[in-house]
Amino acid sequence: xxxxxxxxxxxxxxxxxxxxxxxxxDQVQTYMSLLLEWNQRTxxxxxxxxxxxxxxxxxxxxxxxxxxxxxxxxLADVGSGPGFPSIPISMVNPxxxxxxxxxxxxxxxxxxxxxxxxxxxxxxxxxxxxxxFPISKAAFDWITARALGxxxxxxxxxxxxLKPSSGKLVMWLGESDAETVSRTGGWNWLDxxxxxxxxHRVLLVGNPSSPKT
Numbered sequence: 760x761x762x763x764x765x766x767x768x769x770x771x772x773x774x775x776x777x778x779x780x781x782x783x784x785d786q787v788q789t790y791m792s793l794l795l796e797w798n799q800r801t802x803x804x805x806x807x808x809x810x811x812x813x814x815x816x817x818x819x820x821x822x823x824x825x826x827x828x829x830x831x832x833x834l835a836d837v838g839s840g841p842g843f844p845s846i847p848i849s850m851v852n853p854x855x856x857x858x859x860x861x862x863x864x865x866x867x868x869x870x871x872x873x874x875x876x877x878x879x880x881x882x883x884x885x886x887x888x889x890x891x892f893p894i895s896k897a898a899f900d901w902i903t904a905r906a907l908g909x910x911x912x913x914x915x916x917x918x919x920x921l922k923p924s925s926g927k928l929v930m931w932l933g934e935s936d937a938e939t940v941s942r943t944g945g946w947n948w949l950d951x952x953x954x955x956x957x958x959h960r961v962l963l964v965g966n967p968s969s970p971k972t
Contacts, residue, residue, distance in 0.1 A: 775818035820844030832900030838907035
C-alpha cells in the first residue's frame, strides 16, 4: 500500500479546517503506520486505505478542535478505541490534558504506545469503563465520544463528570441519532455542525443546563 506524502496529508486535512505543519504530518504518518501494523494482529479499524484513514479518523477528529471549538483544559474521551477523536485533537492542541477511556486492554495499550511515540505527554489512557472512572477526582471541560452506541448512558455520565457551568459534551452522530439525543432534558443543545465530506453525520454539542446537586 502506497505511503502518503506530507503534501498529500496536508491537502486531505484542509477541508476539516486543519492547516497541517510538517511536524503534524509526520505525527499522522507515525500514528497511521502504528495503526495499520497493530491492526494486522488485533482489530483496531475497518478503514485501511491511508487516504480514508486521514479523512475519516484524523480529519473528522481534528475538525472538532476548530469547529466547536475545543481549546485548553481537560478532556475525557469515552470509548476511544484506538484513540479517535481524542489523540488527534491533542495533536493540534498539545496543551489539552486528555484522558482516553477504553475498556479494551489491547486498544488502551495501543493508545499508550501512540502517546509515547508521538511524545504526547498530556495524553493518559484510562483502561476501564466510564462508569468506573473516579468522577470525584475529575471535573472535565470537555467530554467526547465518536463511536459509542449507548447515548443515554453517556449523557447521564457526562452530566456528572463535566464542569457545572462551562463543561461541554461533543458527540459524533448520525443526524437521526443527534435529533434523538438533543431531546434529552437538562441540557442546552446547540445547532448541529455538519462534518465535512459526510452526508448524514454531524457534531452535537451540549452543556448541562440545570444545577447539579
